[in-house]
Amino acid sequence: MSSYDPASIEKKWQEYWQENKTFKTTTDKDRPKYYVLDMFPYPSGSGLHVGHPEGYTATDILARYKRMKGFNVLHPIGWDAFGLPAEQYAVKTGTHPRKTTENNITRFREQLQMLGFSYDWDREVNTTDPDYYKWTQWIFLRLFEKGLAYEDEQPVNWCPELGTVLANEEVIDGKSEVGGYPVVRKPMRQWVLKITEYAERLLNDLDDLDWPESTKEMQRNWIGKSIGAEIDFPVYEHNDEIRVFTTRPDTLFGATYMVLAPEHHLVDEITSDEQKEKVEEYKEYAAQKSDLERQELTKEKTGVFTGAYAINPANNKEIPIWIADYVLAHYGTGAIMAVPGQDERDWEFAEKFDLPIIRTVEPPEDFEGKAYTEDGPAINSDFLNGLKITDAKTKIIEWLEENGVGKKSVNYKLRDWLFSRQRYWGEPFPIIHVDGEPKAVADDDLPVELPEVDNYQPTKDGEPPLAKAEHWVETTDPETGKKALRETNTMPQWAGSCWYYLRYISPEFDGAPVEPEEEKYWMPVDMYVGGSEHSVLHLLYARFWHKVLYDCGVVSTEEPFQRLVHQGMILGELEYTAYEKDGKIISADEVEEGDDVNRKPLDESDVEKKGDRHVMKGTEITVNSKAHKMSKSRGNVINPDDVVDNYGADSLRLYEMFMGPLEQVKPWSTKGVEGVNRFLNRAWRLFFGDNHEEEILNITDEEPSKEQLKVLHEAIQKVSEDIEGLRFNTAISALMIFVNEANQWEGVPRSVAEPFVKLLSPFAPHIAEEIWSKFGHDESLAYEPWPELVEEYLKxxxxxxxxxxxxxxxxxxxxxxxxxxxxxxxxxxxxxxxxxxxxxxxxxxxxxxxxxxxxxxxxxx
RNA sequence: GCCCGGGUGGCGGAAUUGGUAGACGCGCCGGACUCAAAAUCCGGUGGUAGCGAUACUGUAAGGGUUCGAGUCCCUUCCCGGGUACCA
CATH class of the missing domain: 3.10.20.590 (Ubiquitin-like (UB roll))
Incomplete structure (x- = not known):
C-alpha cells in the first residue's frame, strides 16, 4: 500500500513518541533554552473544541522548530482542574468532583495526544493534586505573612434562587450565568489580596513586555492610575472633614456642592434631623439596587440633600452636601467635590436638583455644550485666573499644601482582589481561626487537604460546603493546644493558574514551588500563547503573584511572560441567510428591530455579489453573509475528533495554521481542510509515486540542479523566517509552492527531499516522520538539525x-x-x-x- | 460615549523600507483519464471592452503628498473587541 493513510501513521508515531519519550526535556545548560507555553486548559466535560488546537499547534510548531535549531525546549501541559462545572455536576448527581475531573482529564489528554503535540508528558501538572496545591497554599502563606492577604467584610454575589454565591465572572448583566436568576449583593467575611500595593509596579513593568499593545493598554486601563489631589472640606458646624480625591484641583473654585456615596461613613453623622428620613430612604434604595439596575438607571441621576454644608477651602463659601449613587464608595475617598462647570456628570446632577453652576475654565466662543472639559484659561478662580489647566493645577496644589488643606495624590482604579469562594472544589486556605483570629498553618503541615463531604451544596445561609465537614473544621492549634476552626472558604480558580508555569520547571521538587537553579535557567517564559479573554484578570493576577515571589526570592525575574500572543477565535462556517417576514422574503437591510422574521439558510450557489452586498441570485434581495461564533444552539460547532477521523491530525493542524494570521478571528471552512489534505497527498506522492502494487521510492541520488536548489532554499528561507515571525499561513504556502514545483521534476534528489521533509515536520509531524523513516532513517527527525539557508542558491x-x-x-x-x-x-x-x-x-x-x-x-x- | 484592532476577487487570505495588487488555498469554468462517477492530472479565473495584442478600471468612500500609494497624511462610513457614572 502506498497511499497516504493518516489514520495508521499518526497512531504509529504517537505511540513511538510516547514509548521513546522523544519529547522529554533535558536541561543541558550549555545550550540555549526556549520556554514555550500554552495557557492552562480547564478540562471541561465537552472535550476539546477546534479553538484549542489553534494556539496549541502554533506553540507546537515553535517547539519542534526550536528543537531542530538546537535549543533545549520546555513545552509542557497540565490541567487547571478546580472549578465550578465539576462542582455543579456533583451537586446534581452526587458524583465526587475528583471523579468527574479525572475523567475529563483523561479525555483531554487523549485528544491532545491524538493531535500529535510534542509535550513533555512527564511534567504534566494538575491543580487539584494535593502535591500541587500544597504549593499554592504555600504561596498563599507568603502573601499572608507579608500582610498581602487579609480578611474583610465584602459584598458578594448571592443568588437566592440557586442558594449559592457566584463569582463576578459568573454574573452577567446582574443575573446568574446559569439559569438567569437575579443576583443580589450581600456582605460576607472574605479573604482579599492586596494587589493594589503592587499597582505601580504592575503598571510600570508593562512597558518592557513584548505583548500586544492592546493587552497592555487594557491592563493600564484596569489599573487606572490617575494623578490629582486630595482636598479636605470642613463640614459646617461639625467637627468633621470630608476628604475628596479629584483630578481637577484647578477647578476648586467651581465646586458648588459635594456628593458622598450613600455608604460613606460620615453620612449618618452629618445628616440633619429634617433630612434624616429621606436620607435613610435613599440609602435603602441604593443598597437594594442590583448591578443590573444600576446599569439601566444610568441615564437618570438620583440623590438626596443631607441638610449639611461644607466649606470650600478656596473661598470659604458654604456648599451643600448631598448623597447620590453616582458617587462610588470604593473609588477615591467615596466623596467628591462637584464641579458642574467642568464635569458632565456633575452638570447633569446640578441641573436636575437646581444647584449652582460656576464655570472656572473659559470655553471657546463657539462652545455650545454644557460642561466644558477641555483646556482653556481659568476664570472665576481668583489667583488662578488666566492659567491653563496644567499650570493652574500646579499652583493650586502648592496653595493647598501651604495651607494644609490638601496635597498632591495618586489614585488607582484597581481594587484589592476578592480571593475567597464559598465552594467545595477549590484549594482550602491553610488558615485556622484561634480565638477568632486567623493564623497560618505551619509550612510543614501542608497541604491542608480537602475533606470529604456528604453533599456539595452550600448551607442555607450561604456558608461554604466545607462548613459541613465538622470533624475537619474543628481542630486544635498545634502551638497552643487551643480549639481552632479551619477556614471554610476555598480559593478561586485563578489561584492554581497564577503560578503553574513555575511548577512545570521542576514538577517533582519538594523544597519550594520551583527548584532555584532550574528556575534561573528556564525563566522567563519566552512565548506564551492564549486567548485574549485572559488579557486582564489571569495575566494581571499571575504577574502580581510573580512579583510577590520575586520579592520572596523564589523567582529571579520580575515578570513571568516575556512574549505574549493571543490566537484569534475560530468562527463557524460562513452562512448566508435570507429573511422571511409574513411569508415573504425581504431584504436583510429592511429587517427592523423587533420584527418577527424567519431566518432561512441559503446555499452558497443561491447567492451572488452585487456591488458591496450579497443578494439572492437574479434578484435585488439582500441576504446576510456572516460567520457566527460556534455554539451548540446554532448547531455550527466543529468537533476536532471528526476532523481527525476524516482527514487526520496533520490536516487539522495544517489547516488551522493555514486559515490566516494566528491572531486574527477567522471562519472555519471544511473545504479548506480538504485543500490542505490534498496538499499532504501531493507531498506524499511526490516521494512515493502512485503505483498501487508496491512502494516505489521516488527519490534519486543525483546531484540537484541549480533550479532545484533554488526552489529548496527559497522554501528554507521563507519557512524559517515565517516560523520565527509566527506567520504560519505563509510558511505553509511556501511549502505548497515547493511541492507544486517539485511535482514537475523527474525525481527528487535526496539532498533536496530530506531538507523539505524537515521543513514540513513542525507543521505535519506524523507524515514527516513517516516519510523520513521510509527514506531509510531509524530515528525520529525531531532533533535533526534544521536546514541551513545558503544564500548563494537563491540568486x-x-x-x-x-x-x-x-x-x-x-x-x-x-x-x-x-x-x-x-x-x-x-x-x-x-x-x-x-x-x-x-x-x-x-x-x-x-x-x-x-x-x-x-x-x-x-x-x- | 471613550480606548484599541480591522475593511483587498465569489470565499479564507498574500503583498520587504512606498516599487508589477490578488502569492497560496477554496470555489467556479474548460479539458484529459473513465462506460460513467469519484479521485487525480492539465489549463483558465478581479471587473469592463476586444478573436487577440492590448486598453480602461479596481484594495470601504472622498480628498491630499509622491515619478509611483493597499502601504504615508486628513475627513467620513462600516465591522469586530474591550470598557463604561472611576471624580
Missing part, C-alpha cells in the same frame, strides 16, 4: 523588471542578474520595448526612475 540568473511610463506598467523586461543594477543597460533595454516606445513617441522624458533590480519608471510630458 537567479535573470531578473524580471516592470517598465512603467508615467507610473503605468507598459512592459516587462528580463535582464541578466549581473546587469540588473546597471542603470544605462536597463534603461536602454526598457526604451526599446515596443509597447514602451508607443508611449514615448512625441514626448520628452523629464525623469527616469531606476530602482536597481526592482522597477523602471519613465516620466514623460
Amino acid at each position: 537567479a540568473e535573470t531578473i524580471d523588471m516592470p517598465v512603467q511610463v508615467n507610473g503605468k506598467v507598459r512592459a516587462n523586461i528580463t535582464v541578466p542578474a549581473e546587469k540588473s543594477k546597471d542603470k544605462d543597460f536597463v534603461l536602454g533595454l526598457a526604451k526599446q520595448q515596443e509597447n514602451v516606445e508607443r508611449y514615448l513617441d512625441d514626448t520628452t522624458i523629464v525623469k527616469e526612475i531606476f530602482v536597481p533590480g526592482r522597477i523602471v519608471n519613465l516620466v514623460v510630458k
Whole structure:
C-alpha cells in the first residue's frame, strides 16, 4: 500500500513518541533554552473544541522548530482542574468532583495526544493534586505573612434562587450565568489580596513586555492610575472633614456642592434631623439596587440633600452636601467635590436638583455644550485666573499644601482582589481561626487537604460546603493546644493558574514551588500563547503573584511572560441567510428591530455579489453573509475528533495554521481542510509515486540542479523566517509552492527531499516522520538539525523588471542578474520595448526612475 | 460615549523600507483519464471592452503628498473587541 493513510501513521508515531519519550526535556545548560507555553486548559466535560488546537499547534510548531535549531525546549501541559462545572455536576448527581475531573482529564489528554503535540508528558501538572496545591497554599502563606492577604467584610454575589454565591465572572448583566436568576449583593467575611500595593509596579513593568499593545493598554486601563489631589472640606458646624480625591484641583473654585456615596461613613453623622428620613430612604434604595439596575438607571441621576454644608477651602463659601449613587464608595475617598462647570456628570446632577453652576475654565466662543472639559484659561478662580489647566493645577496644589488643606495624590482604579469562594472544589486556605483570629498553618503541615463531604451544596445561609465537614473544621492549634476552626472558604480558580508555569520547571521538587537553579535557567517564559479573554484578570493576577515571589526570592525575574500572543477565535462556517417576514422574503437591510422574521439558510450557489452586498441570485434581495461564533444552539460547532477521523491530525493542524494570521478571528471552512489534505497527498506522492502494487521510492541520488536548489532554499528561507515571525499561513504556502514545483521534476534528489521533509515536520509531524523513516532513517527527525539557508542558491540568473511610463506598467523586461543594477543597460533595454516606445513617441522624458533590480519608471510630458 | 484592532476577487487570505495588487488555498469554468462517477492530472479565473495584442478600471468612500500609494497624511462610513457614572 502506498497511499497516504493518516489514520495508521499518526497512531504509529504517537505511540513511538510516547514509548521513546522523544519529547522529554533535558536541561543541558550549555545550550540555549526556549520556554514555550500554552495557557492552562480547564478540562471541561465537552472535550476539546477546534479553538484549542489553534494556539496549541502554533506553540507546537515553535517547539519542534526550536528543537531542530538546537535549543533545549520546555513545552509542557497540565490541567487547571478546580472549578465550578465539576462542582455543579456533583451537586446534581452526587458524583465526587475528583471523579468527574479525572475523567475529563483523561479525555483531554487523549485528544491532545491524538493531535500529535510534542509535550513533555512527564511534567504534566494538575491543580487539584494535593502535591500541587500544597504549593499554592504555600504561596498563599507568603502573601499572608507579608500582610498581602487579609480578611474583610465584602459584598458578594448571592443568588437566592440557586442558594449559592457566584463569582463576578459568573454574573452577567446582574443575573446568574446559569439559569438567569437575579443576583443580589450581600456582605460576607472574605479573604482579599492586596494587589493594589503592587499597582505601580504592575503598571510600570508593562512597558518592557513584548505583548500586544492592546493587552497592555487594557491592563493600564484596569489599573487606572490617575494623578490629582486630595482636598479636605470642613463640614459646617461639625467637627468633621470630608476628604475628596479629584483630578481637577484647578477647578476648586467651581465646586458648588459635594456628593458622598450613600455608604460613606460620615453620612449618618452629618445628616440633619429634617433630612434624616429621606436620607435613610435613599440609602435603602441604593443598597437594594442590583448591578443590573444600576446599569439601566444610568441615564437618570438620583440623590438626596443631607441638610449639611461644607466649606470650600478656596473661598470659604458654604456648599451643600448631598448623597447620590453616582458617587462610588470604593473609588477615591467615596466623596467628591462637584464641579458642574467642568464635569458632565456633575452638570447633569446640578441641573436636575437646581444647584449652582460656576464655570472656572473659559470655553471657546463657539462652545455650545454644557460642561466644558477641555483646556482653556481659568476664570472665576481668583489667583488662578488666566492659567491653563496644567499650570493652574500646579499652583493650586502648592496653595493647598501651604495651607494644609490638601496635597498632591495618586489614585488607582484597581481594587484589592476578592480571593475567597464559598465552594467545595477549590484549594482550602491553610488558615485556622484561634480565638477568632486567623493564623497560618505551619509550612510543614501542608497541604491542608480537602475533606470529604456528604453533599456539595452550600448551607442555607450561604456558608461554604466545607462548613459541613465538622470533624475537619474543628481542630486544635498545634502551638497552643487551643480549639481552632479551619477556614471554610476555598480559593478561586485563578489561584492554581497564577503560578503553574513555575511548577512545570521542576514538577517533582519538594523544597519550594520551583527548584532555584532550574528556575534561573528556564525563566522567563519566552512565548506564551492564549486567548485574549485572559488579557486582564489571569495575566494581571499571575504577574502580581510573580512579583510577590520575586520579592520572596523564589523567582529571579520580575515578570513571568516575556512574549505574549493571543490566537484569534475560530468562527463557524460562513452562512448566508435570507429573511422571511409574513411569508415573504425581504431584504436583510429592511429587517427592523423587533420584527418577527424567519431566518432561512441559503446555499452558497443561491447567492451572488452585487456591488458591496450579497443578494439572492437574479434578484435585488439582500441576504446576510456572516460567520457566527460556534455554539451548540446554532448547531455550527466543529468537533476536532471528526476532523481527525476524516482527514487526520496533520490536516487539522495544517489547516488551522493555514486559515490566516494566528491572531486574527477567522471562519472555519471544511473545504479548506480538504485543500490542505490534498496538499499532504501531493507531498506524499511526490516521494512515493502512485503505483498501487508496491512502494516505489521516488527519490534519486543525483546531484540537484541549480533550479532545484533554488526552489529548496527559497522554501528554507521563507519557512524559517515565517516560523520565527509566527506567520504560519505563509510558511505553509511556501511549502505548497515547493511541492507544486517539485511535482514537475523527474525525481527528487535526496539532498533536496530530506531538507523539505524537515521543513514540513513542525507543521505535519506524523507524515514527516513517516516519510523520513521510509527514506531509510531509524530515528525520529525531531532533533535533526534544521536546514541551513545558503544564500548563494537563491540568486537567479535573470531578473524580471516592470517598465512603467508615467507610473503605468507598459512592459516587462528580463535582464541578466549581473546587469540588473546597471542603470544605462536597463534603461536602454526598457526604451526599446515596443509597447514602451508607443508611449514615448512625441514626448520628452523629464525623469527616469531606476530602482536597481526592482522597477523602471519613465516620466514623460 | 471613550480606548484599541480591522475593511483587498465569489470565499479564507498574500503583498520587504512606498516599487508589477490578488502569492497560496477554496470555489467556479474548460479539458484529459473513465462506460460513467469519484479521485487525480492539465489549463483558465478581479471587473469592463476586444478573436487577440492590448486598453480602461479596481484594495470601504472622498480628498491630499509622491515619478509611483493597499502601504504615508486628513475627513467620513462600516465591522469586530474591550470598557463604561472611576471624580
